[in-house]
Amino acid sequence: MDLELKDKRILVTGGSRGIGRGIVTTLASQGASVITCYAGSHDAAESLRAELAGYGDRHLVVQADVADRAAVARLVDVCAERFGGLDALVHNAGVISHIPFADLPEDEWERVLTTNLTSAYLLMRAALPLLGAGSSVVHVGSKVAMVGVPLRAHYTASKAGLIGLTRSMAKELGARGIRVNVVAPGPIETEAELPAEVLERYRRMIPLGRLGRADEIAGAVAFLASDLSSFVNGETLNVDGGI
Known part of the structure; x- marks a missing residue:
């Protein structure tokens, strides 16, 4: 299916690894022009640059810590200079x-709250002048925001905050034709830092019997960034295998 992303100008935060990388490469493969940022993994960033070169010269990988207000301002300035505007903003960067x-x-x-939640406020506020009617903001949240999980109160609070921010901004920006939604992944293969017994427990809890893949999250993000979702606003799309 053509996701109608050709020539869309998209900013993706935290795009050098894991889910973020899957989002960036999926959008680029669908014809979008992508600017993405990374905080500190230079090797991953160089690898992503090489991979994106296979999709043309429209893409850019820059270093920017979204928890840093000045860095966010510089990142959005790069988008303005390179693209002149944005058709979608995908906020994926986060810590746990x-x-x-x-x-x-x-x-x-x-x-954790600054990187996962305050950064969304900073990015949306800075990027708002670049977003016009028909544009889309997608926040990458987490299934845990609605169910909670031990040892991650701070992480869960930050992701729950994204849902509240999204609901309010969807109502506030809807009149300008700007949509705001959340994609909430469940357990994903990229969470390799978790103990094996935890990952196995997750597998048993998921009716599909496996963890999700980064490209499956990317597909949901691409849908929400595209015009195919032009009447989807203020929603949280759980991509969790039915856990």
């Missing part, structure tokens, strides 16, 4: 850690 709540230090709470 696993800490019992009783031991959760304030600086780690702030790090």
Whole structure:
């Protein structure tokens, strides 16, 4: 199916690895022009640059930490200079850690909330002048936002906040023809840092009997970034295998 992304101008945050990389390469393969950013993995960024070269010279990989207000401003300036505007903004960048709540230090709470949630506010506010009627904002959230999970209170709170932000912005920006939605992945193969027994427990909980793949999340993001979803607004699309 043609996702009608040809010549769409799209910014994807956190695109050098995992789900983000799957999103970037899927959008590029569908004809979109993509700018993406990474925080610190230079090797992954170089590898992505090489891969994107196979889809033409329209794409750009830049270093930018979305938790840094100045870096966000520079990133959006690059989009303005390169593209002149944006047809979609995909906020995928995020961090996670696993800490019992009783031991959760304030600086780690702030790090996760800033990177996962405050950055969405910073990006949307900075990019708003580049978004016009028919454009789409997609936040990559998490299934845990609606169910909770031990040791990740800070992460869960940040992803739940994205849903609330999305619902409000969908109502506020809808009159301007800008749609705002969330894609909420369930357990994905890229979560290799989790213990094997945890991943196996997830597999048993998923009716499909397996973890998800990055390209399956990317397909949902591409749909929401495309005109095929032109009447989808304020929604959370769970891509979780039915867990």
